[in-house]
Amino acid sequence: MKTTGLMLGGAALALALSLGTPAFAQDIDFGDDSSTFANDGQCDDPRFEGVGAALILSPVDESRDATDCQTAFDAGDITLIAPADEDADDTAEASITEPLPTSDIDFGDDSGSFANDGECDDPRFGGALASHELADATDCRTAYDAGDVTYAAPTDDVVAATPAGEIDFGDDSGTFANDGECDDPRFGGALTNHERADATDCQTAYDAGDVTYSGDTSVDTPMISSDDIDFGDDSGNWANDGECDDPRFGGGLTSHELADATDCREAYEAGEVTYQSPSDDAATPVGDIDFGDDSGVWANDGECDDPRFGGGLTSHELTDATDCREAYEAGEVTFTEGTTGPTGDPIVIDGIDFGDDTGNWANDGECDDPRFTGAGVGVALDDHLMADATDCSTAYAAGTVTLAEDTDTPSSEFRINFGDDSGATANDGVCDDPRFQGRGGALELLEANVLSDATDCRAAYDAGTVTYNP
Incomplete structure (x- = not known):
């Protein structure tokens, strides 16, 4: 009995060991190295699992990555x-879904831009280009037959990309065609006038999978006839330069509204721009503004000083024409209707009529009226007599200037007597006259x-x- 028990115990142990022992390498048919991923350091055979197995396993690699x-x-x-069946042999292979026969798959055609390049781009076979679904037949059939790719039928909830061969990309008639960017709104572009007018850029982007096709977006509303639009005239500075600057057509110069007719009409009729009706606060056309002349001291300095355009010199109203016209036409300033002469009532303090601010140097912080003397005087200028009211009245109120004592000559008729050229150093x-001081005067005044x-x-x-200080 004892011997029998030992014998039975040994048999049970042997049976347990035989059932629990893993398969040995010599018992496994590893196959060959015909897989595309053979000898890459990872096991791609789907019959195996573990840290040494590839993350993505395909049935086509079964028994084809032997060395790894x-x-x-x-x-x-x-x-x-x-194996799933407990009665199966230890070396049985994992259950694998049989691939579909080639004859059961619609490979499509070779209409894709990258067809016949030796690589399958159809996403149903793992390709990266949605635009090449059913459009890379030869490459994908070859790869599938070789077992290099697997086929995943599209699900019902996935909308297949429209094959490139079924899309009318149009032509390259758009202004921005062939700039490397797809502007057709059917592919997400931002220019409605480039629908079917940016073919090369959009087909390239679509084939590369950079854009998707959403179908035609053309609106049924007809474009306004050019005969029904008032294009204005060509009075703008930038008229007839080949570019439409009228903001009603997307131009960037408010000053060119109704002032760039030829350029805008041509662009509109070519479909390069669209028309938007002007708002009620449209800019005043250049032709309707009196810019004046360039008689101001600061005219032609590249800065508009006319206060009607936001300039800081009231003395330059209507006297800085070139600067202000250029700034207005460039859209850098806006025009506000103003008067065409001195404004406001004359300033009178202590019986002194300070006049107005029509002098070129008015409002510069210094009193230039020659009737005044003191630390607040800048340069006493004859032409600023009663023409620097704000500066002089401010300085007078602050006590930095006083009315110069003079003869019986009324202040409004004040003039400087320069004398003659009888001096030894004249001309x-x-x-050299000591009544004048400044950098233009002599160092020694006699x-x-x-x-x-x-x-x-x-x-x-x-x-x-020099300034006059009698």
Whole structure:
């Protein structure tokens, strides 16, 4: 009994060991290395699992990655997946769905841009280009027959991309055609006038899978006839330059509304621009504005000083024409209707009529009216007599200027007596009359030169390099 028990116990142990022992390498048919991914250091055979197995396993690689799988198996990095049937042989292969016969698959045609390049781009076979579904037949059939790819039939909830061969891409008549960017709105482009007018860019982007096709977006509303649009005239600075600048057609210059007729009509009739009716607050056409002339001191300095355009010099109203016209036409300033002359009532303090601000140097923070003297005086200019009211009245109220004592001559008729050129140093380019001070005056001022260097002193005074301080 004891012996029998030992014998039975040994038999049971042997049976248990035989059932629990994993398969040995010599018991497994690893196949060959015909897989595309053979010898890449990972086991691609779907019959194995473990850290040494590839993350993505395909039925087509069964028994076709022998070296990688045997190496990983021997290292203990993978194990053979047990068969589902407990009665199956230890070396039975994992259950694998049989691939569809080639004759049961519609490979489509070779209408894709990248067809016949040796690579299958159809996404049903793992390709990356949605636009090549049913459009890369030869490459995909070859790869499928070779077992390099597998076929996944599209599901019902996936809308297949429209084959490129079924899309009318149009032509390259758009202004921005062939710039490397698809502008057709049917492919997500932003230019409605480029529908069917950017063919090369859009087909390239579609074939590359960079854009998707959403079908025709053409609206049924007909375009307004050019005969029903008032294009204006060609009075704009940039008229007839081949580009439409009228903002009603998408142009960037508000000053060119109704002032770039030829360019805009041609662009509109060519379908390159669209028309939007102007708003009620449209900019005043250039032709309706009186810009004046360039008589201002700061005219032609590249900055518009006319206060009607936001300039800071009231003295330059209607006297900075070129600068203001250029700025207005460039859309850098806006026009506000204003008066065409001095505004406001005359400023009178302590019985002194300060006049207005029509002087070129008015509102510069210094009193230039020659009737005044003191620290607040800038350059006493004859032409600023009663024409620098704000500066002089402000300085007078602050006590930095006073009305110069004069003869019985009324203040409104104040003039400087420059004298004559009888001085020994007259006409030497420097003002020697000691009544004048400044960088245009002599370093040594002598009483003998009073009223005897008229030409030099008048020139320096007019140039603003000396001031008159009697």
